Amino acid sequence: MPKTEATDKKTNFFQDVYEVVKLIPPGRVTSYGAIAAYLGAKGSARMVGWALIASHAQQGIPAYRVVNRNGMLTGKQHFEAFDAMQAHLESEGVQVKDDKVVDFDKLFWDPAKELL
DNA sequence: TGTGTGACGGGCG
DNA sequence: TCGCCCGCCACAC
Numbered sequence: 001m002p003k004t005e006a007t008d009k010k011t012n013f014f015q016d017v018y019e020v021v022k023l024i025p026p027g028r029v030t031s032y033g034a035i036a037a038y039l040g041a042k043g044s045a046r047m048v049g050w051a052l053i054a055s056h057a058q059q060g061i062p063a064y065r066v067v068n069r070n071g072m073l074t075g076k077q078h079f080e081a082f083d084a085m086q087a088h089l090e091s092e093g094v095q096v097k098d099d100k101v102v103d104f105d106k107l108f109w110d111p112a113k114e115l116l
Numbered sequence: 117t118g119t120g121t122g123a124c125g126g127g128c129g
Numbered sequence: 130t131c132g133c134c135c136g137c138c139a140c141a142c
Binding site: 031046049053063066069074 | 126
Binding site: 013036041042043044045046047050051 | 136137138139140
């Protein structure tokens with residue numbers, strides 16, 4: 001046994017979150033709850049947010065495409081720059097107004113459906 | 117080992 | 130409609 005799965009288990013959770021986030025297509029956004037539900041951890045959306053914080057250590061993780069259920073860029077304060085999150089979204093064609101994603105309902109990307 | 121915290125979500129008044 | 134509380138689970142101290 002190469003490694004203890006019990007210890008690797010939590011790591012899988014973080015990696016799993018990264019995998020889903022990386023699968024989010026440009027110009028689209030999703031919510032923490034959607035990712036949590038897709039991972040089977042429905043109701044534990046906070047864990048997704050926690051994983052996103054750790055995602056800073058990883059590269060290629062478009063965490064700026066992940067917002068809360070209201071479409072608000074609640075995690076922007078955790079970015080290198082407060083406007084980096086909004087800038088990235090606008091760069092992909094996602095309109096952001098008052099730290100909120102415009103037409104969030106249309107741009108919403110549900111991994112449980114799209115990634116089926 | 118136990119307590120507190122957190123990039124959330126849903127329910128209730 | 131707005132605001133508050135509870136639940137949820139992993140991690141840090």
